[in-house]
Amino acid sequence: MLKRARMIADLQFGRGCGRALFGEDTTFMLSNTGRLRHLHRDGERIATVRARDGLLTLSALGAKLLYDFLPPxxxxxxxxxxxxxxxxxxxxxxxxxxxxxxxxxxxxxxxxxxxxxxxxxxxxxxxxxxxxxxxxxxxxxxxxxxxxxxx
Incomplete structure (x- = not known):
């Protein structure tokens, strides 16, 4: 599931963003249908996978991680x-x-x-x-x- 989350982030935000957002310590929750839904680090949400299109929505933590990685x-x-x-x-x-x-x-x-x-x-x-x-x-x-x- 971690590999899938990283692939989504790389597709959505650019190469390398998946690793910047989702380290090895990332945990995830699945939806009732078994699909990837929420990604967390130390109990705090990083991102959610939108059901309608499979793309990520970022939490404040996810935004900070992406902000630190992407150059202006x-x-x-x-x-x-x-x-x-x-x-x-x-x-x-x-x-x-x-x-x-x-x-x-x-x-x-x-x-x-x-x-x-x-x-x-x-x-x-x-x-x-x-x-x-x-x-x-x-x-x-x-x-x-x-x-x-x-x-």
Missing amino acids: PRQRVVIRRDVAPYVAKGGTAFAKHVVSVDPEVRAGEEVLVVDEDGRLIATGRAVLAPEEMMAIRRGPAVLVRSGQDED
Whole structure:
């Protein structure tokens, strides 16, 4: 199962991300149907495999591991400093707050939300393509799943 999780991460985020996210100490839980569902390290969730498409959603820990591994601007959406505290608590990152974005990001992908200083703020699902995030001034850009300051 560990090999499968690493393959999914490498496919989704790029070569090497599987090992960065899932070390040898990774444990996993299966769904009722026997499929890979949750991946943990020391009892803390790293990621969940989405049932609808088999891709990963990251927890705050998973986002931090990926952030530490991937060089900027990979998988990153940069937001303004003044809204970072709101987004870090799990608030939506709106298009008008986006300063820059990795041009390789696609709508629907899991992304890392960082502030202008490069600090990890949250992880979530990109709603818009990079060009749209930069051009549109209304609506959500990233639906935040896990903020770094959530209790």
